[in-house]
Amino acid sequence: MIGGMRMKNVVRYIVTGILTLFVLWGTSCSHDTENFSLSDRGTALSIGFRLPIRSLETDEGYEVGETYENYIDVENSNYRIYFFTSDNKFIARFEPDGFVVTKGNDYRDYSVLGKAPTSLVYHKNFKMVVLANWPQYGDDTMKAGETLLADVCDAEWGQFGSFSSFELGPERLVPFYGVHEYNNMEFKVGEVTLLPEPVTLLRAVAKVEVILKTDEHFDLSFSEVKIHRYNKKGYCAPKDVFSQDDYDHSGEWNSDYVSGLHLVEDANDVEEKIQDFRFASQWMDAGGNKYEKWIAYLSEYRNIDAGDKYSCIEVRFDAQTDEDEPHRVYFANYDESGKTDSNDNARRFNIARNNLYRFTITVRDSRLMVNVQEWKYAYDNEYTFD
Numbered sequence: 001m002i003g004g005m006r007m008k009n010v011v012r013y014i015v016t017g018i019l020t021l022f023v024l025w026g027t028s029c030s031h032d033t034e035n036f037s038l039s040d041r042g043t044a045l046s047i048g049f050r051l052p053i054r055s056l057e058t059d060e061g062y063e064v065g066e067t068y069e070n071y072i073d074v075e076n077s078n079y080r081i082y083f084f085t086s087d088n089k090f091i092a093r094f095e096p097d098g099f100v101v102t103k104g105n106d107y108r109d110y111s112v113l114g115k116a117p118t119s120l121v122y123h124k125n126f127k128m129v130v131l132a133n134w135p136q137y138g139d140d141t142m143k144a145g146e147t148l149l150a151d152v153c154d155a156e157w158g159q160f161g162s163f164s165s166f167e168l169g170p171e172r173l174v175p176f177y178g179v180h181e182y183n184n185m186e187f188k189v190g191e192v193t194l195l196p197e198p199v200t201l202l203r204a205v206a207k208v209e210v211i212l213k214t215d216e217h218f219d220l221s222f223s224e225v226k227i228h229r230y231n232k233k234g235y236c237a238p239k240d241v242f243s244q245d246d247y248d249h250s251g252e253w254n255s256d257y258v259s260g261l262h263l264v265e266d267a268n269d270v271e272e273k274i275q276d277f278r279f280a281s282q283w284m285d286a287g288g289n290k291y292e293k294w295i296a297y298l299s300e301y302r303n304i305d306a307g308d309k310y311s312c313i314e315v316r317f318d319a320q321t322d323e324d325e326p327h328r329v330y331f332a333n334y335d336e337s338g339k340t341d342s343n344d345n346a347r348r349f350n351i352a353r354n355n356l357y358r359f360t361i362t363v364r365d366s367r368l369m370v371n372v373q374e375w376k377y378a379y380d381n382e383y384t385f386d
Contacts, residue, residue: 068168069203072132072176079132082142082152083117086125086181088242090147092117093139116187119144125183127243130199133173134236135160149179153237159264160204162232166278166296174297175204175236180244202247202258203354204236205297210277210313210329212292213362223318225277225294226326229311231269234299235262238353261300261350268302268309301351303331311351313359329359 072079083091094117120126129149131137138157141147152158160175168174178201208227214220239262241247247258277294284290303310314326333347351357 068170068172069174069207071168071173073170073173078134078173079130080134080137080139082129082131083120083123084127084129084149085123086127086183088127088149090142090144090149091123091126092119092144093142094120121187124185125181126185127179127181128199130176130178130201131236132176132201134158134175149242150240153177153235153239153241153262158236159233160236160299162230162234162275162299163297168297176201177204177237177241178202179242200244200247202238202241204234205299206351206353206355206357208277208296208298208313208351209280209356209358210294210315211358211360213360214290215288216290219290221292221318222294222315223320224314224316224326226274226314227277227296227298227311228272228274228314228328229268229301229309230273230275231263231299231301232273233264234353235264238262258353261302261352263300263302268306272309274314298351300353303348303350304345306348310348315361331357 081094083094085091097115127149129152131152134157136157138152138155141151141155141157163172165172178199180199210222210225212220212222238247238258239260241258275296277296280293280295282290282292298311301311311331313329315329316324316326320326331349331351332344333349
């Protein structure tokens, strides 16, 4: 028999979801742009961006991302760089003449060069918007002075389908969105203007990890891990995020990133769906503890005000029979007595983009201890899960 579960509830942002794009503007060729050939070098625009996959210091609460969690398909031009006015009206698209990609074990560097759009040169204040890995782009619908940034974020062509498998790869990539406003900029032929502030990209999906920790004495494995209820579509861009200030606040957990959901038709799917997590890895530490990790990448889901149509995780252990009910883990806060009411909106939390939800289940003294870690400024409650 498996004893009660004790759980400590938390959520952690995927820090590698903060993809910084370091931007250089100018007319001179750098080492990275020597291979580019521009037909008109009058006012050239050079953009370089690095996608790191190393985590920051442990106490900062950020997590290492997998390779394709940080991958932009530049090779197939699966990205767009748009410029908008300060009041969110479309100016022009930047179309590079070429790019160079440098790959490392823990990063990707991109450098692209092209002619600055003529219409941009006359704007000292503007916004740069970066879209990447979107299923499609609405280039034909973009009209200077008419198309609003909200039109891009809410466009039907800006939706993506849920992953049929949680194995990321070249044909299954995470969509990104980022925006940054720049003021008092001036373009001059023969000079380089540096924009030191990065563009921060947000992933369109949440990452959910379920980790089992056990040992040789009480050796268990998951026979299956599933997500119960999820949305089949999502928006590549967040809702009403038109400035870096709408989501980038110097890494403060309780104020950083977007706080609202952007759901298709502003609602969860009606139909009930279940999908298997992907088995990711297993390993052993120096103390003889065994671990296995299961992963899912999910579009946003509203658990608050969802009634009994909330999303949850179902896990089944190899020690269970087919007749045994799976254990359920809820996206919710639990009280000190270890109980929760799955219909209590005050205790639930939504599945939001660019978050990492990590559930660590530990087997100890014939009991299952579940630790759902979340970093500072967040709740940290223990409870019993029967």
